[in-house]
Amino acid sequence: MAMTEQKLTKNEAYAIAEFIDMNVFTSIRTDEDWDSFYNLRCLIHGYEKCCAISGYVGLTDNGTEEKEK
Numbered sequence: 798m799a800m801t802e803q804k805l806t807k808n809e810a811y812a813i814a815e816f817i818d819m820n821v822f823t824s825i826r827t828d829e830d831w832d833s834f835y836n837l838r839c840l841i842h843g844y845e846k847c848c849a850i851s852g853y854v855g856l857t858d859n860g861t862e863e864k865e866k
Contacts, residue, residue, distance in 0.1 A: 805847070805850055807850060807851050807852070808851070810846075810847040810848075810850035810851035810853070811847070811851035811852070811853050813843075813844075813847045814844055814847035814848050814851055814853040814855075815853060817840065817843075817844045817847070818844070818853075818855040818856060819856070821840065821844075825837075
C-alpha cells in the first residue's frame with residue numbers, strides 16, 4: 798500500500814501556530830514533567846513551518862529577527 802503525502806492547509810497551519818503561540822509558555826510553566834529541550838526544539842521548528850505556510854505572525858512577533866550586535 799503506497800503512502801500518500803499529506804500537507805497542512807493554510808487554515809490548519811494557522812490554527813496550529815496560533816494555538817502554540819497562545820499556549821506554549823503556560824503549558825511549559827505548569828507541566829512539572831516538561832524536561833526535553835529536544836521536544837521544545839521540534840515544537841519550535843513545527844511552529845515556524847506552520848507560520849511559513851499560513852502567514853501567521855505571533856502576537857509578540859514583529860516579523861523581523863533581531864540583529865546581533
